[in-house]
Structure formats: C-alpha cells, structure tokens
Amino acid sequence: MTVLDTPETRTWQAVCRVDDLAPERGAAALLDGRQVALFRLVDGRVLAVDQHDPFSDAYVISRGIVGTRTVDGVEAPTVASPMYKQVFDLVTGACLDAAGKTPVAGASADLTAWPVRVRDGVVEVGTP
Amino acid sequence: MDPRHLVVVGGGMVAQRLVEALRDRDTAGAWRITVLAEEPRRPYDRVALTSYFSGRDPEDLALGDADLWRDPLVRLVRDDKVTQIDREARTVTAASGRTYTYDHLVLATGSYAWVPPTEGADLPGVFVYRTIDDVAALRGYVEKLQQDLVRPVRGAVLGGGLLGLEAAGALHALGAQATVLQVGTHLMDTQLDLGGGEALRRLINNIGVGVRVKAMTVRIRPHRRGGVGRLDLADGGRVDADVVVVAAGVRPRDELARTSGLEVGPRGGVVVDDTCLTSDPDVSAVGEVACIQGACIGLVAPGYAMAEVTADRLLGGAAEFPGADTATKLKLAGVDVASFGDAFGRTEGALELVWADPVNGVYKKLVMSDDARTLLGGVLVGDASAYASLRPMLGRELPGDPAVFLLPEGGGGAPDLELPDDAGVCSCNNVSAGTIRAAVTEHECTDVGAVKACTKAGTSCGSCLPLVKKLVTTELTKQGITVSSALCEHFALSRAQLYDAVRVAGLRSFTEVVERFGTGRGCDICKPAVASILATTAPAHVLDGERAALQDTNDHVMANLQKDGSYSVVPRIPGGEVTPEGLIAIGEVAKDYGLYTKITGGQRIDLFGARIDQLPLIWQRLVDAGFESGHAYGKSLRTVKSCVGSTWCRFGVQDSVALAVLLELRYRGLRSPHKLKLGVSGCARECAEARGKDVGVIATDKGWNLYVGGNGGFTPRHAQLLAEDLTTEDLIRAIDRFLLYYIRTADRLQRTAPWVDEVEGGLDGVRAVVLEDSLGMAADLDAQMAQHVEEYEDEWRATLEDPEKLRRFASFVNAPEVPDPSLAYVPERGQARPATPDERAAAGRGEPVLVAGSTLEVRS
Numbered sequence: 001m002t003v004l005d006t007p008e009t010r011t012w013q014a015v016c017r018v019d020d021l022a023p024e025r026g027a028a029a030l031l032d033g034r035q036v037a038l039f040r041l042v043d044g045r046v047l048a049v050d051q052h053d054p055f056s057d058a059y060v061i062s063r064g065i066v067g068t069r070t071v072d073g074v075e076a077p078t079v080a081s082p083m084y085k086q087v088f089d090l091v092t093g094a095c096l097d098a099a100g101k102t103p104v105a106g107a108s109a110d111l112t113a114w115p116v117r118v119r120d121g122v123v124e125v126g127t128p
Numbered sequence: 129m130d131p132r133h134l135v136v137v138g139g140g141m142v143a144q145r146l147v148e149a150l151r152d153r154d155t156a157g158a159w160r161i162t163v164l165a166e167e168p169r170r171p172y173d174r175v176a177l178t179s180y181f182s183g184r185d186p187e188d189l190a191l192g193d194a195d196l197w198r199d200p201l202v203r204l205v206r207d208d209k210v211t212q213i214d215r216e217a218r219t220v221t222a223a224s225g226r227t228y229t230y231d232h233l234v235l236a237t238g239s240y241a242w243v244p245p246t247e248g249a250d251l252p253g254v255f256v257y258r259t260i261d262d263v264a265a266l267r268g269y270v271e272k273l274q275q276d277l278v279r280p281v282r283g284a285v286l287g288g289g290l291l292g293l294e295a296a297g298a299l300h301a302l303g304a305q306a307t308v309l310q311v312g313t314h315l316m317d318t319q320l321d322l323g324g325g326e327a328l329r330r331l332i333n334n335i336g337v338g339v340r341v342k343a344m345t346v347r348i349r350p351h352r353r354g355g356v357g358r359l360d361l362a363d364g365g366r367v368d369a370d371v372v373v374v375a376a377g378v379r380p381r382d383e384l385a386r387t388s389g390l391e392v393g394p395r396g397g398v399v400v401d402d403t404c405l406t407s408d409p410d411v412s413a414v415g416e417v418a419c420i421q422g423a424c425i426g427l428v429a430p431g432y433a434m435a436e437v438t439a440d441r442l443l444g445g446a447a448e449f450p451g452a453d454t455a456t457k458l459k460l461a462g463v464d465v466a467s468f469g470d471a472f473g474r475t476e477g478a479l480e481l482v483w484a485d486p487v488n489g490v491y492k493k494l495v496m497s498d499d500a501r502t503l504l505g506g507v508l509v510g511d512a513s514a515y516a517s518l519r520p521m522l523g524r525e526l527p528g529d530p531a532v533f534l535l536p537e538g539g540g541g542a543p544d545l546e547l548p549d550d551a552g553v554c555s556c557n558n559v560s561a562g563t564i565r566a567a568v569t570e571h572e573c574t575d576v577g578a579v580k581a582c583t584k585a586g587t588s589c590g591s592c593l594p595l596v597k598k599l600v601t602t603e604l605t606k607q608g609i610t611v612s613s614a615l616c617e618h619f620a621l622s623r624a625q626l627y628d629a630v631r632v633a634g635l636r637s638f639t640e641v642v643e644r645f646g647t648g649r650g651c652d653i654c655k656p657a658v659a660s661i662l663a664t665t666a667p668a669h670v671l672d673g674e675r676a677a678l679q680d681t682n683d684h685v686m687a688n689l690q691k692d693g694s695y696s697v698v699p700r701i702p703g704g705e706v707t708p709e710g711l712i713a714i715g716e717v718a719k720d721y722g723l724y725t726k727i728t729g730g731q732r733i734d735l736f737g738a739r740i741d742q743l744p745l746i747w748q749r750l751v752d753a754g755f756e757s758g759h760a761y762g763k764s765l766r767t768v769k770s771c772v773g774s775t776w777c778r779f780g781v782q783d784s785v786a787l788a789v790l791l792e793l794r795y796r797g798l799r800s801p802h803k804l805k806l807g808v809s810g811c812a813r814e815c816a817e818a819r820g821k822d823v824g825v826i827a828t829d830k831g832w833n834l835y836v837g838g839n840g841g842f843t844p845r846h847a848q849l850l851a852e853d854l855t856t857e858d859l860i861r862a863i864d865r866f867l868l869y870y871i872r873t874a875d876r877l878q879r880t881a882p883w884v885d886e887v888e889g890g891l892d893g894v895r896a897v898v899l900e901d902s903l904g905m906a907a908d909l910d911a912q913m914a915q916h917v918e919e920y921e922d923e924w925r926a927t928l929e930d931p932e933k934l935r936r937f938a939s940f941v942n943a944p945e946v947p948d949p950s951l952a953y954v955p956e957r958g959q960a961r962p963a964t965p966d967e968r969a970a971a972g973r974g975e976p977v978l979v980a981g982s983t984l985e986v987r988s
Contacts, residue, residue: 080652
C-alpha cells in the first residue's frame with residue numbers, strides 16, 4: 001500500500017537557516033521533544049533522519065561522517081554512526097551496513113527518514 | 129578410563145612441542161603428561177637466546193601459550209632434575225626424591241655445551257652458551273668488568289660455528305671486543321664451504337668482530353687480578369681475553385639412558401628408530417639427545433619433527449621421522465647467512481653454481497643435480513633473501529635457469545615459484561605449502577596473522593614469513609578475494625600510496641583529493657584517513673573549512689565520545705608532570721561540571737560526562753588555567769609517559785621527565801595512522817614501561833637506548849631495540865624520522881608494531897632508513913618534522929578564539945541552550961556515571977532512582 005504524501009496532512013516546522021548547517025556535517029534539532037539529525041550535502045540538499053542510534057541507544061547520528069555508498073549501481077548519500085560505525089542511507093534511513101551488530105532491544109535497524117524542504121533559505125522538517 | 133601417564137624428562141623446546149602436539153590432538157584425554165624440567169622456568173626459545181642481549185626479558189623467550197601449562201592434564205615440575213630411571217618398575221626418580229610412575233617415558237634431555245679438556249677451562253670468566261642462566265652469568269661478568277676496567281672488555285669465543293658466532297654477536301652487543309677463534313679453516317664449517325666461510329668472515333669483521341681461523345687453543349691462562357686473562361694457541365700465538373665463551377659444540381645428555389641400560393650410539397645419544405622409540409618400547413627419545421638415523425642433530429626443526437612423530441605414535445598413529453632437515457639460517461644482526469640441503473655438493477655428479485661479490489660481501493652457491501635442473505642444496509652469505517623460497521624447492525626442479533636465483537636483487541629478479549603442496553614452508557613447525565593454502569581456502573583465513581594462528585607457520589623463528597605472506601596473497605587472489613590494499617570503495621590506492629600522491633601533488637582539501645584520486649564523496653573510512661594525511665602534508669586546524677567535515681566526531685569536537693553520547697576531556701600533562709595549581713584547576717572544573725574523574729594509563733586525567741555544548745565552557749576554563757588539548761581523541765601523539773628519573777630517584781641515570789616533556793611538546797598534535805604513545809625511563813629498571821610503547825627510550829649511563837614498535841592493547845608487543853647510547857640530539861633526530869617514516873608508509877589504523885613487521889626490510893629496514901638514510905629521504909623527513917614543530921598550535925585555544933568554529937558545539941541547531949534530554953546519570957562511589965537502561969526505566973515509572981542530567985546534580 002502506498003500512502004501519497006499530501007502537503008495538507010503534514011505539518012512543517014521551521015528549524016534553522018540552511019546557512020546554519022555546515023556542508024557534509026550533521027546537526028541535531030529538537031522537534032517537540034523528538035531529536036532529529038539534519039544533514040546538508042555538497043549539492044545543497046538537506047536530509048533528515050532520527051538522531052537516535054538504534055545500535056548504541058544514544059542520540060548521536062548527527063555527529064557521524066557523511067559520505068556516499070554505491071548500492072546497486074546507484075550512489076546514495078550516507079551517514080556512519082559515530083558510535084559503532086553502522087552506515088545508514090540518508091534518503092531512506094535504511095541501515096546499509098550493520099557492521100556485525102544488532103540493534104538494542106525493541107529498536108529497528110533502520111532510521112526514520114524525515115521529510116525536509118527549504119523555503120526562502122529556511123529548513124523545514126515535516127512529520128514523518 | 130583413567131588417562132595413561134606420560135612422563136617427559138627435560139623441559140626444553142622439543143618437550144614443549146611434544147606436550148603441545150599431544151594436547152592438541154589427544155581430544156579424548158587418553159594421556160596425562162608430567163614434564164620434569166631441570167631449569168627453574170617454563171620452556172623457552174633457546175634459538176633466540178642471543179636476543180636476550182638486545183634487551184629482551186627472559187619472559188619474552190617463553191615458548192607458546194602459557195595456558196598449555198594450566199591444562200589439568202599437564203603438569204610441569206620445574207627445578208627438579210631426574211636422576212634415575214627404573215625401567216623394570218617403570219618409574220623415574222628426581223633430585224627432590226620424588227618418584228613418578230610412567231606408562232610411557234620420553235627422554236628430551238637435550239645437550240650440554242661441550243668444553244674441551246683444556247688447562248684453565250675452569251677459571252672464572254670462562255662461560256658456555258646454552259641456557260638463560262649461562263647468558264645471564266656472562267652478561268653479569270662482562271658488565272662487572274666494564275665497571276672495573278678503563279679499557280674495553282676483551283672477549284674471545286672458542287668455536288666459529290653457529291653458536292660461536294651468536295655468542296660473539298652477544299659479546300659485541302654487550303660492548304665487549306669480540307674475537308672468534310675457529311679451529312678449522314673457515315667459519316661455520318659444518319654448513320658452509322670455504323668460499324661461503326670467507327665471505328662470512330668479512331661480514332663478521334664488518335660488524336666489528338675479529339676472526340682467527342686455524343686457531344687451536346691449548347691453554348687458558350689466569351690474569352693477575354684473578355679470572356681469565358690470556359689464551360695460548362697451538363701455533364704459539366697468544367690472545368688476550370678478559371672473558372671466554374666456549375662454543376665448541378654440544379654433546380647429548382644421555383647419562384640417564386646409559387645408567388638405565390638403554391642402547392647408546394657410538395658417539396653418544398640414545399639410539400632410536402624412525403618412530404623415536406629406544407631399545408625399550410616404553411621409552412622414546414626426542415630432540416638433541418636422540419641418535420636417529422645414526423646421528424644426533426643439534427637443530428630444533430628435526431627435534432620438533434621427532435616430537436610430532438612421538439605424539440602421533442602415542443595416539444596410535446603411524447608417523448615416521450622423515451629425515452632431518454638440516455637447513456640453517458644464522459640470526460645475527462647485519463649478517464645474513466643460510467645453508468640448506470647438500471651445501472657441499474657431495475651428491476655424485478652435483479654441479480655447483482657460484483656467485484661471489486667480494487665488494488658487497490655476497491657469496492651464493494646453488495648445488496644442482498647433474499642435469500642442472502634439480503636443486504640439491506645451497507649456501508647464501510650476505511644476501512639470504514632467496515632462502516625462504518629456495519629451501520622448500522629442495523629436491524625439486526627449479527623453473528628456468530637456476531642462475532637467476534643467484535643474481536643480486538634488481539637484476540631481473542627470481543621468477544615466482546609455484547610451490548608444490550607438500551613442500552615444507554615452515555620447518556620449525558613442519559607446515560607445508562598445502563596447509564597454508566588450506567588455511568585460506570578451507571579455514572577462511574584472510575591475512576597472514578590469521579594463517580599464523582591457524583597453522584602455526586612462522587610462529588617460531590619467523591624466517592619463512594615472507595614466503596607465507598606470498599602464498600597467502602597468491603591464494604587469496606586465486607579465491608577471487610582481492611587482497612586489495614585499496615582504502616575503501618572511493619579510493620583504489622592504499623593509504624601509503626595516497627599519502628605520497630597527496631604530498632607530491634601538493635593537494636590541500638578532500639575535494640581536490642577525491643576528484644583527483646578517488647570517486648564519490650568519501651565515507652567514514654577514507655575521510656578521516658585523508659584528514660590525517662593532510663594534517664602532516666598540509667598542516668591546518670582540524671576544523672578549518674572543509675577539513676571539519678572529514679573528522680570523526682572525536683576530532684570534530686576535540687573530545688572522546690562515550691557510550692551514552694557524552695564526551696570525555698583530557699588536558700595535556702606533558703610527561704605526567706603537573707603542578708598543584710594545575711591539579712586544583714582540573715579538579716575545580718570537574719567539580720563545577722559534575723564530571724567523573726579518572727587517572728588514565730598515560731599519566732593524565734580524564735574528565736567524563738561532558739555534554740557537547742559544555743565542551744567550549746570547560747575548555748575555556750582549562751585554557752585559562754594554562755592547559756592545552758591532550759589529543760586523547762586523535763589518531764596522533766597521546767602521551768610520553770615517564771618515570772621520575774635522576775632528579776629524584778636514587779637509581780636514575782638520566783633526567784627522564786625533562787626528556788619526556790621535551791618529546792611530548794615536540795610531537796604534540798602530530799597526526800598519524802593510529803595513536804602513538806611514547807615512554808621514557810631514567811634507567812634500565814624501566815619504570816615508565818617504555819618498551820610497551822610505539823617509541824620507548826631507556827637511559828643508559830652513556831645516553832639513550834631507542835626502542836620502537838611496542839604496544840599494549842589486544843596484541844601486546846615489546847618494542848625492539850633500534851639504536852643504542854644515542855645523544856639527546858641524535859635520539860630526537862632518530863625519533864623524528866621514525867615517526868614520519870611510519871606516518872608516510874603505514875596502513876590506515878596500522879600501529880607501529882605490525883608496521884615494523886611489514887615495512888620493507890622489517891626492523892633492519894627501518895634502522896637503515898632512520899639511521900643511515902638508505903632511501904635518501906632523511907632531509908625531507910627532518911624538514912617535515914621541523915615544519916610540524918614550527919606550525920603547532922593548540923587547537924582548542926584556536927577554536928575558542930573563533931566564533932564560527934564554536935557554533936559546532938550547539939546541542940540543538942534550533943535550541944542551542946537546551947541540553948540533550950536523553951543524558952541521565954546516577955551517583956556511584958561519590959561520582960556520576962551513566963544510568964543503565966533499567967535505571968532509566970525505573971525512573972520513568974516514578975520509582976526512586978537518582979537519575980539526573982549532567983547539569984542538575986552539579987551544584988549541590
């Protein structure tokens with residue numbers, strides 16, 4: 001089943017200016033008590049995933065190294081958890097490399113990807 | 129069924145191998161083993177005895193895994209010599225009076241050093257060279273003489289065989305003048321022909337050891353002060369000597385066999401058949417004491433083979449002694465000698481191919497069958513690099529013209545040999561090429577380390593390691609497992625190649641590097657590696673521009689990430705020297721921010737539980753108090769540990785603290801492939817544990833000894849001696865070059881210990897580059913280090929002065945004042961620690977668990 005995103009059903013929250021984000025480096029944001037990791041790529045895109053690292057149970061994903069990984073011939077932007085180096089796809093949140101570990105009890109290996117849009121130089125994050 | 133009882137008389141290398149082999153295979157526990165050793169220690173590597181002089185502890189020589197002796201089926205009785213065997217009652221009696229009943233007995237008593245009946249051989253100062261105690265006594269005697277005499281100590285070695293040359297090397301290493309007196313016409317005459325012996329003599333002379341051939345000692349004369357003083361030779365000559373080492377050969381210790389009526393060979397040794405059984409089927413003999421196929425063999429490899437045969441037979445196997453491999457390789461610094469197979473060309477019709485280069489001190493000879501195709505033996509002096517690949521080819525056809533194996537390196541090079549599976553590669557542990565290949569193909573070993581652990585190949589003398597590495601690489605390649613040295617999917621180059629490429633091209637940013645030499649936008653592997661490379665090729669602040677995006681979180685926030693997402697902070701305390709004011713300042717910072725405080729192994733203080741947004745505040749306080757970054761977060765110089773040194777210590781001979789401070793300030797901030805730790809000890813007592821460091825410096829009364837390649841961690845290693853008695857200036861230059869050579873050529877995350885093993889030429893190669901500038905790069909390395917020292921700045925101070933950099937420390941980009949709500953701590957032993965998941969859950973249910981964020985509990 002596919003649920004179509006409709007702008008009307010989604011609430012957006014302004015978080016910061018694009019210029020507040022350093023290219024290829026993450027930043028944490030607090031949205032109604034939930035922690036989100038924002039990333040600005042070299043091509044100007046801004047992406048967001050959970051700040052919570054399911055493998056260490058710590059809120060650290062924004063502090064990982066941003067890079068790329070070729071998956072099925074397609075280059076995906078990635079972040080590696082700074083804790084135990086699992087690699088996540090920044091677009092989908094999918095865990096691409098569990099580095100031989102399993103997530104903490106009750107957690108999914110994949111991160112939630114949060115929708116992001118940039119309006120007038122302001123980064124807005126939507127409900128996932 | 130109760131296990132049967134095997135009693136082994138003797139606790140040497142072969143006994144150790146026998147126990148190891150039997151315990152390895154006897155999975156049912158059919159045998160329990162008692163080893164009765166005369167020496168007061170567990171079996172040690174007698175072959176490496178000489179290395180005891182280059183600073184190794186007796187403990188370093190211990191063989192194999194100490195767990196072997198904790199096996200409930202194994203009992204090692206030390207310091208108890210067996211005096212009697214009663215074959216009727218099947219018992220042995222030891223000097224302590226204890227009696228042991230055996231089901232099977234193995235004699236592994238080895239040999240003793242033979243001292244020819246010479247007048248004066250019982251004088252003080254005459255030594256043999258067989259056990260650790262012999263070597264320690266010799267060392268003590270020489271060191272005592274060095275204190276008493278104003279001139280250098282003169283040493284003479286009687287015997288120019290393998291052992292004699294090692295003893296001469298040992299005397300030389302102790303700082304004595306050494307002269308080898310050889311009765312025969314040339315050195316190592318059991319293994320080498322005259323040409324090889326002559327080439328060897330020149331090499332030995334070159335390292336500063338004298339050689340006299342056809343020198344028969346007839347009398348040892350005492351000195352007026354007591355002890356030995358002079359040797360009289362048969363030809364009327366005299367040699368002054370303050371210390372004499374007799375290395376005239378060994379004789380089997382077969383006295384137990386004689387008194388118990390076992391058959392003994394005409395020239396001694398317990399006669400055994402090819403299954404290692406003596407004339408009594410309940411008694412075997414192995415190693416040097418055994419007279420097998422008509423001779424006693426004073427080499428360890430055949431002894432190991434006998435141990436394996438015996439273990440197999442005890443378990444009902446049918447193994448037989450395959451014949452002795454008498455190949456030998458002399459292990460003496462700067463002298464490369466090997467001999468194998470029919471070195472003298474005694475086989476009928478044998479042809480000899482000889483290459484001699486007296487200028488470079490090289491002599492090589494191959495002995496071939498009459499059709500010049502099959503390799504029968506060889507002698508390699510001055511350049512034995514072909515030994516590892518040629519020895520397993522014994523008795524086999526060499527491909528092409530055998531002469532290519534004799535030509536110097538660079539002259540086209542020898543072809544790659546495809547070894548047959550049954551060719552022996554490691555003779556110490558009897559490992560064939562097939563076994564090594566199987567380790568890769570069947571046991572999924574993917575590197576030399578794993579293959580060593582799996583097969584034991586190369587774990588004894590190590591001379592076969594280059595060949596093992598080659599076999600493993602070839603096999604992995606065949607498996608389709610590319611032994612790629614590529615850094616990651618973004619760079620096909622190895623770290624060392626990339627380092628050179630970046631340095632030569634003068635690149636300054638990751639974007640330039642990845643566009644020129646890589647693909648994509650990098651990853652958590654190549655980005656920190658490139659950051660580390662740029663740090664020494666184009667030094668700049670870690671957070672400068674694009675560099676900031678390359679750093680792992682530790683380098684990015686200049687603190688150490690801990691399990692809950694908080695960080696720890698370590699200010700630099702050079703040499704571990706700190707003022708009371710400094711300690712108070714650190715204590716106050718810790719108290720004010722509620723940080724858990726612990727002393728590190730590197731003689732400094734670690735402050736845990738700092739939130740990312742607290743780091744600049746904490747550092748402002750520390751910088752104001754005069755501290756700077758300790759780089760505990762970096763793959764870089766960590767600390768230079770020191771003992772208190774001659775300033776305070778009653779035993780210290782040099783000011784180790786001053787040197788440690790100097791070194792720490794010189795190398796602080798130096799980024800490297802992995803962390804670097806240094807240590808400086810003020811005397812040979814080594815309280816700074818410098819030999820457990822990447823670079824260890826130990827004071828001598830003449831200067832400093834420099835050791836490299838040590839580390840603790842998962843695979844602890846003692847550092848090895850690189851140079852002796854250096855002045856402070858020479859020492860610093862040597863360390864400068866060593867560190868930069870490592871930084872330039874090591875793999876990513878490769879510490880110095882494995883790097884020294886794998887870098888071109890091993891430790892000798894490193895020594896040549898560092899001390900003799902063999903690659904002509906010393907000036908370049910010196911300039912690079914000068915630049916590092918010149919351009920160093922405290923990266924925390926620089927960060928505090930730059931508002932742009934400080935913005936990286938916000939907890940949340942949209943709420944910089946709100947601390948991370950996920951952090952929770954509970955008190956333990958008077959300090960804070962992260963709350964466990966259970967404690968968090970309990971707090972969530974409102975149960976009375978003291979949980980607080982790291983600011984809340986601070987000011988009480």
